[in-house]
Amino acid sequence: MTVTDTPAVARAIETTDQVLSHLHPEGSRDVADHPVPAGREEIWRFTPMRRLRGLHQDAPFVGALELDIEAPDGVTVGRAAADDAVRGSSGYLPTDRITARAWEAAERVDTVQIAQDVVLDEPAIVRHTGSSGESARAGHLVVVAGKFSKATVVLDFEGTATLADTIEFVVEDGAQLTVVTLDDWADDALHHSSQHARIGRDAHFKHIAVTFGGDLVRTNTSVSYAGPGGEAELLGIYFADAGQHIEHRLFVDHDAPKTKSNVDYKGALQGKDAHTVWIGDVLIRKVAEGIETYESNRNLVLTEGCRADSVPNLEIETGEIEGAGHASTTGRFDDEQLFYLQSRGIPAEEARRLVVRGFFADIIRKIGVPSIEEKLIDAVEAELARSNA
Numbered sequence: 001m002t003v004t005d006t007p008a009v010a011r012a013i014e015t016t017d018q019v020l021s022h023l024h025p026e027g028s029r030d031v032a033d034h035p036v037p038a039g040r041e042e043i044w045r046f047t048p049m050r051r052l053r054g055l056h057q058d059a060p061f062v063g064a065l066e067l068d069i070e071a072p073d074g075v076t077v078g079r080a081a082a083d084d085a086v087r088g089s090s091g092y093l094p095t096d097r098i099t100a101r102a103w104e105a106a107e108r109v110d111t112v113q114i115a116q117d118v119v120l121d122e123p124a125i126v127r128h129t130g131s132s133g134e135s136a137r138a139g140h141l142v143v144v145a146g147k148f149s150k151a152t153v154v155l156d157f158e159g160t161a162t163l164a165d166t167i168e169f170v171v172e173d174g175a176q177l178t179v180v181t182l183d184d185w186a187d188d189a190l191h192h193s194s195q196h197a198r199i200g201r202d203a204h205f206k207h208i209a210v211t212f213g214g215d216l217v218r219t220n221t222s223v224s225y226a227g228p229g230g231e232a233e234l235l236g237i238y239f240a241d242a243g244q245h246i247e248h249r250l251f252v253d254h255d256a257p258k259t260k261s262n263v264d265y266k267g268a269l270q271g272k273d274a275h276t277v278w279i280g281d282v283l284i285r286k287v288a289e290g291i292e293t294y295e296s297n298r299n300l301v302l303t304e305g306c307r308a309d310s311v312p313n314l315e316i317e318t319g320e321i322e323g324a325g326h327a328s329t330t331g332r333f334d335d336e337q338l339f340y341l342q343s344r345g346i347p348a349e350e351a352r353r354l355v356v357r358g359f360f361a362d363i364i365r366k367i368g369v370p371s372i373e374e375k376l377i378d379a380v381e382a383e384l385a386r387s388n389a
Contacts, residue, residue, distance in 0.1 A: 061164070150175070
């Protein structure tokens with residue numbers, strides 16, 4: 001078993017309007033501004049480049065993955081041209097070559113618009129179903145939550161595919177948007193996704209990333225703020241099996257005062273060469289006085305031969321903040337918990353299941369969609385059954 005828990009990095013940087021973080025290069029839509037990575041760059045050093053199927057080089061894109069969208073009343077679904085102004089409306093610019101290539105190759109922009117003041121009683125569901133991974137696909141989705149709306153959007157990824165996509169979330173003033181992404185791919189799928197939210201004044205954005213399937217899944221999730229009072233809650237659970245690579249990279253850009261963020265990701269690993277990567281970075285700009293932020297990542301190693309890399313970062317330009325902190329842990333089962341359960345007559349196998357379910361439970365309960373919560377509990381059970389844990 002190889003477990004890597006890289007020490008956290010916290011440092012003050014020079015005051016500037018530019019993002020100086022080496023973890024987040026300056027963004028650009030021009031592919032030429034993103035050289036072909038060799039794998040030694042900071043943003044690529046954990047990623048197995050040989051398994052990217054040439055997406056980071058010049059592998060051709062042959063179209064988009066078809067979507068099936070269930071939209072309740074109050075939600076408008078559309079499709080815009082690639083040059084429509086809705087694309088980029090979150091202010092996002094690609095910071096890596098794969099995303100820039102996918103941005104350029106996307107033939108259209110799919111849109112989901114929640115009307116102003118609408119409160120949804122059921123989620124909007126966007127299903128991505130792949131049937132082949134032989135050719136790469138490029139996608140672009142924009143979700144807009146109108147002012148003072150309240151909604152949940154579920155992004156479901158299934159089947160097999162080689163997919164690079166960009167997903168933008170525009171959370172307008174006073175809106176409350178919950179997004180659940182379910183990477184439940186087949187074992188041979190490759191998914192590279194860049195997801196960015198722009199959070200309006202006094203708006204709340206909750207993003208829950210769930211990653212169980214796929215051969216290689218690499219997700220970049222970032223947020224920025226369009227005004228004071230905005231809140232971001234970035235949660236995630238992932239479960240890596242033998243040979244699987246799951247990588248989550250988080251970036252919170254506190255670029256407005258009196259904003260909040262909370263990042264909490266949990267992962268489990270089992271099987272030879274299972275590898276997870278979690279990189280969290282919070283940038284507190286000089287204008288971001290009075291902010292609060294915390295980031296946490298916890299990993300549970302179930303078998304020998306796994307590797308978990310976890311790197312939390314804080315970059316601070318002002319000391320006039322309410323609070324900032326981070327934590328990262330990686331370890332095996334708590335023997336005391338197992339002993340306690342077994343001493344009360346619970347068999348070892350069932351005790352291990354209870355420990356893992358409890359490990360994920362607090363995040364699953366925050367989803368707020370009973371059908372999705374049940375689906376995730378079943379998925380955890382299925383993952384545990386693979387190793388008879």
